Amino acid sequence: MTTAVARLTIVESKLFLRDTTSVVMGVAFPAVLLLLLGFAIPGFRDATDDLDGLRPIDIYVPIVLAMAICTTSVSVLPTYLATYRERGVLRRLATTPVGPVRLLGAQLAVNGVATLVAVGLAVAVGTVAFGVDLPRQAAGFLIALVLGTAAMFAVGLLIAAVAPRAKTATGVGMLVYFPMLFFAGVWTPGPVMPDGLRRISDFTPLGAASQAMQDSWSGTSPSALHLVVMVGYLLVAGALAARLFRWE
Amino acid sequence: MPVIEISNLHKRYGETVAVSDVSFTVDSGEIFGILGPNGAGKTTTVELLSGLRRRDGGTVRVLGKDPDHDGAALRELVGVQLQESELPERIRVWEALELYSSFYRDPADWRELLDVLGLSARHNARFGTLSGGQKQRLSIALALVGNPRVAVLDELTTGLDPAARRETWALIESVRNRGVTVLLVTHFMDEAERLCDRIAVIDAGRTVAVDTPAALIAKVRAERGLDRATLEDAYLALTGHEIGV
Ligand SMILES: Nc1ncnc2c1ncn2[C@@H]1O[C@H](COP(=O)(O)OP(=O)(O)OP(=O)(O)O)[C@@H](O)[C@H]1O
Ligand SMILES: [Mg+2]
DSSP: OHHHHHHHHHHHHHHHHHOHHIIIIIIIHHHHHHHHHHHHSTTTTSOOGGGTTOOHHHHHHHHHHHHHHHIIIIIIHHHHHHHHHHTTHHHHHHTSSSOTHHHHHHHHHHHHHHHHHHHHHHHHHHHHHHOOOOOSSHHHHHHHHHHHHHHHHHHHHHHHHHOSSHHHHHHHHHHHHHHHHHHTTSSSOGGGSOHHHHHHHHTSHHHHHHHHHHHHHTTOOOOHHHHHHHHHHHHHHHHHHHHHOOOO | OEEEEEEEEEEEETTEEEEEEEEEEEETTOEEEEEOOTTSSHHHHHHHHTTSSOOSEEEEEETTBOTTTSHHHHHHHEEEEOTTOOOOTTOBHHHHHHHHHTTSSSOOOHHHHHHHTTOGGGTTSBGGGSOHHHHHHHHHHHHHTTOOSEEEEESTTTTOOHHHHHHHHHHHHHHHHTTOEEEEEOSOHHHHHHHOSEEEEEETTEEEEEEOHHHHHHHHHHHHTOSOOOHHHHHHHHTTOOOOO
16 A cells, blocks of 8 residues: 555656646746846845835745745645546546545645745745845744645645536635735735734735744744634634545 | 345435436356446446445445445455546556556556557557547556456447457456456447346336346347347337337
């Protein structure tokens, strides 16, 4: 059974790598976006008082990481799973000793690794190209990254669970994707985010993840509120997804 | 000893009764066919005995085990080819076979299956680029790759060209000669007559006849006083149609 799980994960990785859209959007895009922002937008590499003496590029690294999490979790993952269900891939696996749950596991693993690679690439671009410091609170940052990813993957699983068809999963994924990015501060980064918006952002999984990563980056521990919100989404969306998921 | 025993099988989807009362037994080493009109409940029957769904009534034993309780053990022993089940678009033929063979304790040699099913030339092709018949052959190969004791094949030759159908028949016979019991669903009378030792005709969720093709034909001849009759005549008579002579 271990070889079966290993093979399943290898095959799913190959399928992911053959899917140019997933690789470009899910893995490469966050780093590329950072390069574009840093080199193409005037002033992005200049410290400003509006950002408490930081440069916009410093603030944008954790936001771009939140985007990396968002793309794999609510765009790639639900589409894959819903497509597998629609095509009967899950049903066919249900007739074998391995069963469909392990395919779900392999998909989570592949998308999890893809997210970490995207995060690694973006952090590397930030440090190498723009001299952005590494997170001051390394442990807090890792906790925020892992919890945020887990919470968002639970949301992605929930989308896959409720969407009857692959097209619906993609559509619902997009409906969730942009608001999530909005609350993560893509358009109103860090200190620029209005207080009212921040109140809402606190209670969204990606907003909490983005702020927790931002905090740990500048040396503050992630706030209890943000950690609780991420754990809450993980548990509630995860449990709902497990309840509602249909194999066909 | 019967390998499959089904009695008074019943299954509803909400208000729809998909299988009302189906009974038949399949003996070891038999090639057993299920015939019946669209929507008769053939696929549902197959899904119930493969443990893909839970029945609402009746009893089912496959190799002495109840699929609703011993599903895990049966999945090792029963190979299933589902109607309308695809693979991921970008998976290569050999990857699918290698992957599925890793699921079983004692798999068949998938390279040999590739050869037997005439897929060797396409072994590196992506699933999405295969023709309908090639997809079907791969699907059959996946049902056999675990070296099953029972092979359940739902519409195995639908979409195959005549030559490929003949080759698949030969394959099924060779599989049976290795001691595998075969249950197949088909809409092709020539296929049923040529391959099947016995046939169950299912109509509107009920078994209306279980017998050898020859006996089914003889019965319709006797009943209707015909000089000659075909399996198709017998099938049409059993499913409530007039026989145009
Ligand atoms: N998942 C489902 N949900 C609801 N109704 C279903 C479902 N699957 C099948 N049915 C209904 O159950 C009945 C039997 O369907 P089934 O697929 O078993 O027929 P079949 O004999 O295999 O037909 P065909 O020759 O067209 O493949 C049909 O009326 C069908 O509409
Ligand atoms: Mg059917």
